[in-house]
Amino acid sequence: xxxxxxxxxLRVGTHTLSSRLIVGTGKYATHAEMQKxxxxxxxxxxxxxxxxxRLIDADGNNxxxxxxxxxxxxxxxxxxxxxxxxxxxxxxLGREILLGLENPGxxxxxxxxxxxxxxxLPDPVATIEATEMLVAxxxxxxxxxTDDPVVARRLKEAGAASVMPAGSPIGSGQGxxxxxxxxxxxxxxxxxxxxxxVIVDAGVGTASDVAEAMELGVDGVLLNTxxxxxxxxxxxxxxxxxxxxxxxxAYLSGRIPKKLYATASSPEEGxxxxxxx
Amino acid sequence: MRVxxxxxxxxxxxxxxxxxxxxxxxxDRRYLAVERNREVVPRxxxxxxxxxxxxxxxxxxxxxxx
Numbered sequence: 201x202x203x204x205x206x207x208x209x210l211r212v213g214t215h216t217l218s219s220r221l222i223v224g225t226g227k228y229a230t231h232a233e234m235q236k237x238x239x240x241x242x243x244x245x246x247x248x249x250x251x252x253x254r255l256i257d258a259d260g261n262n263x264x265x266x267x268x269x270x271x272x273x274x275x276x277x278x279x280x281x282x283x284x285x286x287x288x289x290x291x292x293l294g295r296e297i298l299l300g301l302e303n304p305g306x307x308x309x310x311x312x313x314x315x316x317x318x319x320x321l322p323d324p325v326a327t328i329e330a331t332e333m334l335v336a337x338x339x340x341x342x343x344x345x346t347d348d349p350v351v352a353r354r355l356k357e358a359g360a361a362s363v364m365p366a367g368s369p370i371g372s373g374q375g376x377x378x379x380x381x382x383x384x385x386x387x388x389x390x391x392x393x394x395x396x397x398v399i400v401d402a403g404v405g406t407a408s409d410v411a412e413a414m415e416l417g418v419d420g421v422l423l424n425t426x427x428x429x430x431x432x433x434x435x436x437x438x439x440x441x442x443x444x445x446x447x448x449x450a451y452l453s454g455r456i457p458k459k460l461y462a463t464a465s466s467p468e469e470g471x472x473x474x475x476x477x
Numbered sequence: 478m479r480v481x482x483x484x485x486x487x488x489x490x491x492x493x494x495x496x497x498x499x500x501x502x503x504x505d506r507r508y509l510a511v512e513r514n515r516e517v518v519p520r521x522x523x524x525x526x527x528x529x530x531x532x533x534x535x536x537x538x539x540x541x542x543x
Contacts, residue, residue, distance in 0.1 A: 263540055276539070424542075
């Protein structure tokens with residue numbers, strides 16, 4: 201038996217992605233650096249934010265001049281929103297732009313409703329409220345959430361296409377702080393619904409964090425800062441790609457149980473040395 | 478007439494449409510969405526949508542984000 205990840209796709213609602221890594225487009229030194237980093241990451245889905253046009257700077261380059269919208273499914277976010285109404289407005293504006301681009305991402309949104317600027321932790325009550333409003337408006341909603349399993353379950357009940365628990369705070373690079381909560385989130389969300397997608401969103405610092413998340417059995421990882429602010433974004437983008445595949449393959453292949461004591465890998469018979477008592 | 482565009486006041490000739498506004502702003506219309514008084518105005522209605530004094534407009538595009 202051999203486990204193959206080459207045909208292993210990430211399904212979220214009606215979308216099928218060939219990579220389980222979703223990469224953000226923020227915080228790169230230049231648009232060109234972003235473009236190459238995305239390419240090296242192997243992703244086919246990238247997040248974008250909706251912001252006011254800077255009306256004074258008409259000749260500034262637009263992000264979209266550096267994004268092949270035929271190649272990538274765009275996932276617009278509602279970052280920066282602190283209440284449900286604003287998140288719904290931003291989601292609709294994002295949809296309007298993506299409809300104009302004829303990008304398949306026009307029917308989904310990464311919902312972020314934040315509670316304060318210092319922690320950027322999601323407001324669970326407002327996130328649930330916004331999820332219900334957006335689902336009613338025809339969106340497939342991917343919910344950025346805490347790793348609280350009860351909130352995760354409520355979001356799914358509200359109609360979320362995916363729940364995306366944070367490994368740790370956005371941009372913190374602390375990795376997966378509470379793998380047990382992520383496990384319980386998955387138990388709740390995948391009960392009688394094993395294909396329900398759970399994506400770790402936020403907190404990734406380096407490749408081992410991605411591998412750890414994938415080894416827990418999550419369906420995908422969404423990251424941005426860990427690549428954009430790495431000393432070498434290109435090297436880190438490749439590392440994230442490999443970690444996603446390595447972690448997924450390890451998960452599918454079934455790790456050995458952890459044991460307290462050693463088990464010899466070499467035969468115990470025929471040893472010329474005497475065993476200690 | 479005076480309208481607000483992205484939080485800044487702006488004078489426009491009476492009867493201006495959203496298309497007129499975007500032309501004056503010299504913005505690439507392919508990458509934009511426009512909201513008028515908190516409701517998105519789909520691009521196919523930009524030509525016919527006449528603004529009135531006091532309108533609150535948001536003109537947004539996509540930027541890098543996570």
